[in-house]
Amino acid sequence: MLQGKRGIVFGVANEYSIAWAIAKAAHEHGAQLAITYQNERFEETVRQLARTLNEPLVLRCDVSEDEQIERVYDTIAQEWGKLDFVVHSIAFAPRTALEGKFLETSRADFLLAHDISVYSFIAVTRHAVPLMTDGGSVLTLTYLGSERAVPGYNVMGVCKAALEACVRYLAAELGERNIRVNALSPGPIKTLAARGIPGFTKMLDIMRERAPLRRSTTQEEVGKLAVVLLSDYASAVTGEIVYLDCGYHIMGM
Ligand code: NAD
């Protein structure tokens, strides 16, 4: 589905990362890849994982620094000269903001969460645009907490609402270049970002009880749908938030 296409996947931390599942699926479908990790803490793990792909570019990118984003795209421009897709699979809010009361969200936590989880999506898309000379597909990851008050998701819910608005504004602006912009919205998945969230196991129980499919989403399922959205099979889909939450969000109770 992605033969002859080149893409970059931001946000691989370990084998459980949604970004990694997307990279694997894109690789299986013929894409040539670059993958990025946040810092040295993840470098060894990510380089090890990368060995199972066909020599991807493995690049460090802390999205809080413009120079690191620029360096990544300088490398892509040098090595490939063009780009077909971008996957943004990054979110962060300080633990204090996810544990305390939403009312108590500090200015510093609010700004940091929005910088990493929202602004970075605009930045990585902006740098990709000049390289997407044959059109392109940009994808990010969101969560239902953007439109429902999910207990504890707090400032991240506000970030995801803003992220989803970014999807629409970028889609509107980039459509004339045949660049599509979409988000995938999976149900809760046990990844590094989910581990240590108090009551996360309970959330998986609730999915088993209430989601029409009586379970939550797997990373592999996100990988498969991502491949479709990155491919020409989704050539008329842009500005969309695509749910793959086993139907959870349609329920009224
Ligand atoms: P993950 O921890 O594997 O991935 C999050 C990534 O963000 C990590 O690779 C981390 O290094 C990266 N990151 C954080 N701060 C960064 C920074 N300053 N610079 C660069 N990278 C940074 O967890 P995941 O669950 O795979 O999360 C990926 C995306 O999926 C996130 O946007 C998350 O909100 C979204 N999502 C997750 C779930 C879930 O339940 N796991 C559900 C819906 C959406």
Ligand code: 0WE
């Ligand atoms: O987007 C997320 C989680 C993103 C996340 C996770 C962490 C944990 C470690 C952002 N920042 C941090 N900061 C840390 O220090 N998800 C969709 C998973 C998630 O997190 C929740 C959820 C769900 C689902 C938090 C509360 C309630 C539900």
